[in-house]
Amino acid sequence: MAVITVVRFGMLDARIESEVMGFLARTLDCEVQSGPVLPEPAGALDERRQQWMAIDFLKALVAAAPARGRILGLTGRDLYIPMLSFLFGQAQLDGAAALVSVARLRQEFYGLPGDDGLLLTRARKEALHELGHTFGLVHCPDPGCAMSLSTNLPQVDFKRDAYCTNCGGTARARLAALNGETK
């Protein structure tokens, strides 16, 4: 059984999913599979904010998660939690589910011409970041590490699509344990 399952919600471009899957398999050196396309959770849309509640998406992912391993959900919707104006993604710390929104990773969101390459690079970094949380990693003080907190795009663009030595060590140890369990 695969260690990581990647799914997308609703209308998201399938190329983003396959790019992220390939990247994760290479970087984390583990089996990555594609899951079913999930419907967007009913009631997650806040009409007034025109944003989608991240918690509802995470719940849907937890429900769809395989017994072992991790699940990563991708969405094109702009996410929020009540306290915050937006989120690039969210995950269960040390849990099964991770979620990434590409809405604010697109140049178009800021009125700029689209750039597919840039979008995919950003999606890879955020996927690695949110999955890192499910491996128990918290934000890393190294601004070049994928686990550093980014609250704006310049920060996302600054970091690498890789963990630093410390974070990488923890992630690998977790993955090795998961690899054993999912065999």
Next chain:
Amino acid sequence: MKERWQILVIDDEEVMRESLAAWLREDGYTVDTAQSGLDGVSHARQKEYAIYFIDLKMPGGMDGIETMMEIRRMQPEASVIIITAYATVDTAITAMKEGAQEYIVKPCNPEEISMLVERIIKIKNLQRENQILRKRLTGQYEFRDIITKNPKMLSLLELVRDVASMRSTVLIRGESGTGKELVARAVHFSGDRAQKAFVAVSCASLAETLLESELFGYEKGAFTGANAQAKGKFEIAAGGTIFLDEIGDISPKLQADLLRVLQEKRFYRLGGTNEVQVDVRVIAATNKDLAEEVREGRFRDDLYYRLNVIEIQIPPLRQRREDIPLLARHLLERLSSECGKELSGLNEDALKVLLSYDWPGNVRELENAIERAVVTCRGRQLTADDFSFLAQAVEARTNFTVPAIPLQELEKLAVQAALERSSGNVKEAAQALGIDRSTMYEKIKRYEIER
């Protein structure tokens, strides 16, 4: 080191508090949640949080401002961030006047909130560093500065805490580096003598006559070079505490003098004829087995009984290994800030090395090891490599193969080997084996070992 700082989120709305808590946990903080003002206050009664996020509008008795005031009454140092909606910003501004550091309007930009939290924690870290530094400089340690979770240590600390404000003499036993002086300072600075002097004297480092004048002072002309009257440590400590370290090493003459001070609270300065009256609490420490010194006739029994009114024995670090990670983190925090290095902690392999080492020099040796590692390390985290100097010692020990023979014979071999290495010096051999001399003699006799 973020793990140390805890945050409490108080909000009646579950989604609100749980989603904020989850977000803060991803940042590495330990976060608890409370679902009402009352619940929040009872959390604050259990432990001290670095930051309280409090929702302004909460139903059921206590609103955000009342909750904040109650918490700040209990913990004046606490930082409070009031969460408010646009509609109630005015009330939030009132809250600032009542002592909230900040308010945030929901929904809040993630950048803003992470910077706010970071700023508060940075200040808390600085305050903590200053506090640690101030303590290092003044030596004004209290019981909460003694780091341990060992049950034996905890009950021993409870005992000395109870006697902190009494005048009774305390005898602290333990190997060197176990924290005897630290405990002595905590007894003094937690008791009702805290405002008076704490004076430490190491009895082992001075020659007899020097120690005598050091302790009791001298009159002008008492000896050549005594050009003026000088107060001794007993007088300097008047009303406070004198800490006599390594008391087991003092001469019979000084033992007699000391006994007199303890009995009569009076003494003569060297060369003096007028008695000086003092009220001084005596705390003594030794790494020797004083009872054995008494049996061997090297230490007066009457002085021994005067000293050990309250006797505590601090276990060596190897007998309370659970303290090693706690102490290591604490020392790392202090030493890295002293060395001006920002280190995020120790990794698991480094901890394993520290846990497997025996620490014959106890906490002081651990302190030195961490300092050495902090100075030489390259990364942001201490790793096993940074402690390779210890690993070598451990390896020498673990590579030692034990022959499968009866335990008794093994013990005999060990006793023999230790004696050989010390060229027949029983005291040295006993020390190397970590037993006292009388036990050593017993074993020599039992195994009929020739010396």
